[in-house]
Amino acid sequence: MSENVEVLSAPLTLSLAINSKCNLDCKYCYAQPFTWNEMKKEDAFRILDQAKKMQIFQVVLEGGEPTLHRDMFEILEYTLSLGFEANLVTNGTTMTPQKAKKFRIVAEKYQQWPGVQVSIDAVQSEINDRTRGKGERVKIGIETLLNEGVPISLGIVVTHSNVEHLKEIVDEYYPRITKYHFIGLMPTWKSTLYASELRLTEQDCKVLAKIDNEINQMMRRGPNLEVTMLRDKDDFPQVQDEQAKIVCNAGYHQIIVNSDLTVATCDIAPNISIGDLKHQTLREVWESTELKELRATGLPPCILNLQRDKHTKFSEIDKNIVTMEITKMRRENIASTYNNTSTKLTVSN
Ligand SMILES: C[S@@+](CC[C@H](N)C(=O)[O-])C[C@H]1O[C@@H](n2cnc3c(N)ncnc32)[C@H](O)[C@@H]1O
Numbered sequence: 001m002s003e004n005v006e007v008l009s010a011p012l013t014l015s016l017a018i019n020s021k022c023n024l025d026c027k028y029c030y031a032q033p034f035t036w037n038e039m040k041k042e043d044a045f046r047i048l049d050q051a052k053k054m055q056i057f058q059v060v061l062e063g064g065e066p067t068l069h070r071d072m073f074e075i076l077e078y079t080l081s082l083g084f085e086a087n088l089v090t091n092g093t094t095m096t097p098q099k100a101k102k103f104r105i106v107a108e109k110y111q112q113w114p115g116v117q118v119s120i121d122a123v124q125s126e127i128n129d130r131t132r133g134k135g136e137r138v139k140i141g142i143e144t145l146l147n148e149g150v151p152i153s154l155g156i157v158v159t160h161s162n163v164e165h166l167k168e169i170v171d172e173y174y175p176r177i178t179k180y181h182f183i184g185l186m187p188t189w190k191s192t193l194y195a196s197e198l199r200l201t202e203q204d205c206k207v208l209a210k211i212d213n214e215i216n217q218m219m220r221r222g223p224n225l226e227v228t229m230l231r232d233k234d235d236f237p238q239v240q241d242e243q244a245k246i247v248c249n250a251g252y253h254q255i256i257v258n259s260d261l262t263v264a265t266c267d268i269a270p271n272i273s274i275g276d277l278k279h280q281t282l283r284e285v286w287e288s289t290e291l292k293e294l295r296a297t298g299l300p301p302c303i304l305n306l307q308r309d310k311h312t313k314f315s316e317i318d319k320n321i322v323t324m325e326i327t328k329m330r331r332e333n334i335a336s337t338y339n340n341t342s343t344k345l346t347v348s349n
């Protein structure tokens with residue numbers, strides 16, 4: 001490995017997929033195929049304890065659909081009680097007044113919690129349903145949470161199907177909702193089946209730049225509006241199709257634990273396991289030969305290379321999207337490494 005590569009003594013983020021089942025069938029879902037497995041809450045607690053010891057500072061609770069987990073509230077509360085910056089991502093369709101009330105009680109108890117992140121791809125149900133389904137139900141779920149006073153943010157996966165309608169989401173919900181995360185599409189075996197509906201064209205990229213400008217203007221007008229766009233304007237629409245240019249920080253800042261306790265380095269490839277918490281600790285996995293070898297394979301290596309070896313094919317455009325997304329992730333990683341974390345940096349040789 002190069003002397004210049006800095007390896008954190010712990011990942012910054014732990015993604016915990018507490019189950020592997022869902023009531024939706026989104027066209028891009030990286031969590032599929034579902035195993036219908038559910039992580040035991042005792043296992044979740046054990047992993048969270050280990051994460052705390054390692055000084056991991058952010059935990060994302062996801063799935064599958066985490067709200068279908070019978071112990072979801074207990075796991076969420078335990079995560080918050082340990083002082084993690086916790087994020088719970090839900091498709092919003094299972095929301096009931098009873099659940100919203102429980103979320104409100106949690107939010108009141110843990111004031112640092114930014115609340116529930118609900119996934120929606122468009123305000124117009126027919127557009128949302130091109131990629132996700134149950135759009136009417138999602139909107140009811142959002143209103144149910146808002147009526148109860150639960151803080152929420154929205155997560156929007158940007159694709160060819162919704163790119164023209166992104167600003168309408170902010171128009172509909174701001175200022176009731178102030179945080180919007182526009183997420184770049186990650187290529188998965190599922191998304192490649194629908195590539196023509198999902199992948200961004202050059203024209204889409206121009207639309208995106210325009211929206212970006214409009215939202216920037218809106219942010220100057222309105223208080224507290226937080227929008228994370230999927231990439232910097234400057235990053236697109238150039239085409240970078242050389243495998244060598246696909247860089248990645250898998251193994252450097254994030255660790256993913258699947259509901260069956262296997263461990264992965266990247267959401268794009270949750271099925272490529274680099275450890276198993278049934279008989280390893282989180283620290284053992286982080287310091288394992290497998291991860292050292294992964295880190296040693298390039299500067300830094302992209303999981304796509306591994307995925308390609310596992311016979312998964314991606315279209316050229318998907319590779320381009322990944323390249324741009326990962327470039328941004330690396331920037332964020334560097335920023336968060338130096339600004340936010342109390343995790344100690346160690347330099348590997
Ligand atoms: C796997 S889902 C699990 C949580 C919940 N079921 C949901 O959809 O919100 C976590 C997040 O990943 C997003 N997601 C799923 N597949 C994706 C992909 N291929 N590219 C980008 N984001 C994706 C979802 O929209 C959601 O915001």
Ligand code: SF4
Pocket residue numbers: 022023024025026029030031032063064065091132
């Ligand atoms: S709701 Fe979430 S877990 Fe379910 S299919 Fe959609 S992205 Fe996947």
